[in-house]
Amino acid sequence: MPAPYPARPLAALRRAWLFAPGADPGAHAAALRTQADAIVADLEEMTAPADRPAGRRLIVTLLADAAACGALGAVRINPLERGGYADLEHVMAGRPHAVFLPHAEAPEQLVLLANALAALEARHGIPDGSTEIVPTIESARGLVRLNAMLGASPRIRHAMLAVEDLAASLGARRTPGGQELLYARSRFLVECVSAGCGAIDLPCTYRAADVLARDLDMSTQLGFRSKCAVFAEHVDAINRALTPSAADASAAQTLLDAYRAQTISGDRDVRGRIDAPDANNARRVLERYDECRLSAANACANAGISAIDVSD
Template sequence: MTRPIAARRTWIFAPGADEAALRRAAEAGPDVLIQDLEDFTPPQLKAQARRLCRPIAEACRASGVIPAVRLNPLEHVGHDDLAAAMRAGIGVILLAKTAGPEQVAALDRQIARHERDLGLAIGATEIVPNVETAAALVRITAMAEASPRVTAMLLASEDLAADIGVGRTPGSEELAYARSRFLFECVAAGVLAIDCPYTFSRREDVDRDLDFALARGFKAKALVDPAQVAPVAARLTPSDEQMRAALRLIATFEQARDRGVTPAELDGHRIEVPSYKAALRLLDRAAVLGVTIPAAL
């Protein structure tokens, strides 16, 4: 891939058979463009969508965007989706409605077969299961362990709400527990947690939804609106203010440590080792994202 998994902040879905929409989404500059061959593509247009896999993947690569495809489950028409994606050289495969590890393992085997037949690097294709039910939410570790190809998981919003029997609201309170648990499960499993797409359009609601995600530690967000790509990416990127604060905390902690003074204090607050390590992680993330870190204070 052109970008490590930790640096993929924005994952945008676009209808699989709508070439204009796919190109608009790519032009918005997401980290990953997901050509959706599942719910966003009606049955009569799926063949047309598969034919678009190659040209859309080429357009993505030309603009520095990682191309991805979301497949229908293999037990439906997913085999045809996978064949089209693999022929197009798409290296990130999202599996819709993943129910458990057996589906992940089956997809792993099919991908390996295509890699061998097409002369592709064995093991290079990634799997991103989509968690869309309560049953899948509690099996994240098992799904991650089912294949070394699993690098991330994506949480659905509309399907998950339907599965647990609640309606969607602009505040998304109905998904608060599921989103928090999803993040914890993914961290424990060692995979990137991609927060669910926000399907309302008012800017203040979008900002509030992202506030929730950031406060809990999400580093990646699914999207459906190209207009949200730039602001969401900005919020998921360390700002100059955050980096300067981190540099100041690190300098204060290290100076106190070198003098044998513990605990260090900054602006009346104790600086414990976890806070110091969090500041170091923030700068590491900035480096992964290619952000210029300000000069040390």
């Protein structure tokens, strides 16, 4: 690698997905210096049409650097009918982990992309079916058709919710509080969970730390485990918000112990009673905490270094 980019012991958790302009090598280096679990090189909105040929070449190098430091490397191409096929012809040489399809609105779009990926995987000696597809939901039409799209290909394991184009599609007035998109975020998450797919929450497009904090609070309250970022400085806050701490795990274990004791004793007093949904949430926190620790331990073992505590 051209620089000592940091390792990512928790990349498998796919918490922060940082977007970077496809034709900007400075932005690529900045993204690699973060702890983003996934780096998404953008050939669509963040890259001018005239810069896309250069961007395609640069992205192949970025994907190699991302893989070398343990990050998931991905690419957002243009819509297939507007340059997406040309994007794929060049960037698949870099073996991206995933390809984001913008403005996804119909299952047929995803089938076409899956077919194109299969042909290019065969050409480049990439294992068949290993390149994931991430549909990006940017309109009301895409949101209401999401369930059908998520079943269009086994390559689809995550979907992402966009923000500005979605707001424009709805005629919503954008505000730092984001209440105008609360229903869309909730609906998106429900559709993804029901289909067994990971849900990548929309990015906070305001730089201010206090706005980001409120946005992350809403994201975690809703139940998201992954979030898009368009500013490198947002990555650390996203990772912290989406990683249970040792204190979180301890509190969850205490609640679960109390629930078990309550169940054994048959206590029917509703005062201070712990309900089954609360216990289930505690179990999910503990499962996520264990997932974090296992991911870190595996990454350290693969790198030949001592295990580290990444939860605090």
